[in-house]
Amino acid sequence: xxxxxxxxxxxxxxxxxxxxxxxxxxxxxxxxxxxxxxxxxxxxxxxxxxxxxxxxxxxxxxxxxxxxxxxxxxxxxxxxxx
Amino acid sequence: xxxxxxxxxxxxxxxxxxxxxxxxxxxxxxxxxxxxxxxxxxxxxxxxxxxxxxxxxxxxxxxxxxxxxxxxxxxxxxxxxxxxxxxxxxxxxxxxxxxxxxxxxxxxxxxxxxxxxxxxxxxxxxxxxxxxxxxxxxxxxxxxxxxxxxxxxxxxxxxxxxxxxxxxxxxxxxxxxxxxxxxxxxxxxxxxxxxxxxxxxxxxxxxxxxxxxxxxxxxxxxxxxxxxxxxxxxxxxxxxxxxxxxxxxxxxxxxxxxxxxxxxxxxxxxxxxxxxxxxxxxxxxxxxxxxxxxxxxxxxxxxxxxxxxxxxxxxxxxxxxxxxxxxxxxxxxxxxxxxxxxxxxxxxxxxxxxxxxxxxxxxxxxxxxxxxxxxxxxxxxxxxxxxxxxxxxxxxxxxxxxxxxxxxx
Numbered sequence: 105x106x107x108x109x110x111x112x113x114x115x116x117x118x119x120x121x122x123x124x125x126x127x128x129x130x131x132x133x134x135x136x137x138x139x140x141x142x143x144x145x146x147x148x149x150x151x152x153x154x155x156x157x158x159x160x161x162x163x164x165x166x167x168x169x170x171x172x173x174x175x176x177x178x179x180x181x182x183x184x185x186x
Numbered sequence: 187x188x189x190x191x192x193x194x195x196x197x198x199x200x201x202x203x204x205x206x207x208x209x210x211x212x213x214x215x216x217x218x219x220x221x222x223x224x225x226x227x228x229x230x231x232x233x234x235x236x237x238x239x240x241x242x243x244x245x246x247x248x249x250x251x252x253x254x255x256x257x258x259x260x261x262x263x264x265x266x267x268x269x270x271x272x273x274x275x276x277x278x279x280x281x282x283x284x285x286x287x288x289x290x291x292x293x294x295x296x297x298x299x300x301x302x303x304x305x306x307x308x309x310x311x312x313x314x315x316x317x318x319x320x321x322x323x324x325x326x327x328x329x330x331x332x333x334x335x336x337x338x339x340x341x342x343x344x345x346x347x348x349x350x351x352x353x354x355x356x357x358x359x360x361x362x363x364x365x366x367x368x369x370x371x372x373x374x375x376x377x378x379x380x381x382x383x384x385x386x387x388x389x390x391x392x393x394x395x396x397x398x399x400x401x402x403x404x405x406x407x408x409x410x411x412x413x414x415x416x417x418x419x420x421x422x423x424x425x426x427x428x429x430x431x432x433x434x435x436x437x438x439x440x441x442x443x444x445x446x447x448x449x450x451x452x453x454x455x456x457x458x459x460x461x462x463x464x465x466x467x468x469x470x471x472x473x474x475x476x477x478x479x480x481x482x483x484x485x486x487x488x489x490x491x492x493x494x495x496x497x498x499x500x501x502x503x504x505x506x507x508x509x510x511x512x513x514x515x516x517x518x519x520x521x522x523x524x525x526x527x528x529x530x531x532x533x534x535x536x537x538x539x540x541x542x543x544x545x546x547x548x549x550x551x552x553x554x555x556x557x558x559x560x561x562x563x564x565x566x567x568x569x570x571x572x573x574x575x576x577x578x579x580x581x582x583x584x585x586x587x588x589x590x591x592x593x594x595x
Contacts, residue, residue: 121250137249144316145253152313
């Protein structure tokens with residue numbers, strides 16, 4: 105997986121009390137018992153720790169961790185090409 | 187006009203004396219203060235507190251509970267889990283619509299408020315957590331207890347400052363008597379050891395400042411040399427049931443809640459009425475509600491904050507209203523002043539005093555104040571058979587709440 109995915113896994117384990125062995129690329133945030141408020145909080149942390157500008161509703165609870173990493177990469181690419 | 191008594195079938199306590207009823211009761215009976223220097227208050231004008239010993243949030247409340255619940259909610263949940271287990275009721279099979287939750291809380295999640303306010307000041311509004319509001323609003327204590335146990339009956343939080351916990355228990359009594367609930371999980375919770383809040387109390391002169399180098403001696407209710415309270419935190423939960431509901435399931439009844447009286451001093455924002463008119467109204471109403479005469483009260487768990495004004499006025503009121511019969515204690519000497527939780531923690535300790543036939547001592551009482559002419563337990567717990575016991579709580583705003591408990595079985 106990408107380094108973004110790895111960073112996301114680190115944030116989830118260190119800040120959101122998820123154990124590493126629960127996370128696969130296909131795991132959704134719902135599977136991790138994260139509701140919409142936790143998603144906003146997660147994207148806030150992503151913005152601060154990865155220095156990427158991403159909308160608070162960019163990822164939803166139904167998305168997988170891999171999909172969220174793709175969305176973060178897309179946001180990073182959009183920011184660097186603009 | 188008295189109403190029927192209700193059964194106390196479960197207790198839960200989280201205090202600076204320990205996480206759980208047994209640890210708290212043991213320490214309170216030893217009469218050893220829990221006050222200590224508090225690193226979280228470093229640099230504040232008062233840096234001592236009675237803090238709950240460290241606990242594992244995830245182990246007690248499940249994953250991400252530290253992120254989901256402000257500390258005041260955590261304390262309420264931990265105590266409620268203990269109280270419901272203690273009652274022998276099974277939340278998986280009870281009729282949730284008949285189970286209410288009424289908790290007292292003076293402040294709510296000020297720790298979360300403080301933290302997010304700092305985030306906004308330092309990094310801008312876009313960094314404020316979306317969790318802020320559900321973390322800090324005070325009614326969440328009852329809300330989360332209801333969610334945890336599937337209790338879908340009336341669910342609310344009362345705020346009468348330092349009387350909040352007792353007010354909540356009084357409101358729970360009303361719900362049971364009206365037949366609106368069979369069971370009410372009631373009590374109070376507070377996590378007010380926040381630098382800004384503690385400093386606010388210090389600025390108004392309510393806290394003890396003379397013994398910051400000897401914190402364990404600072405909270406000394408009714409002592410001649412008292413100079414203010416020591417802030418504490420915690421939660422106390424009682425499971426109350428309609429007496430026939432408890433009887434029908436063969437529940438162990440720890441004690442009965444027989445009466446509740448409430449009043450207002452209508453005198454001053456923070457000082458008690460020196461003539462004690464409001465207290466007299468609440469005490470008289472609670473006794474009438476319980477169908478008990480003033481001369482029958484065996485034990486009083488006093489509000490006894492260790493402030494010069496409260497303790498003098500309260501001692502005079504007890505003497506005038508109840509005579510010299512009751513054996514009096516203030517457990518704030520050990521656990522400090524837990525604000526909105528105090529009335530509930532003390533109600534639970536009053537129930538234990540009845541059940542164990544033991545009145546705990548008032549910590550640090552070395553020289554009784556000259557004007558205090560009541561029988562206060564000191565040094566050692568006293569073996570005492572209390573058939574009728576009273577728990578007093580008085581809040582800023584002049585709000586008074588008095589509970590009367592009687593023997594169980």
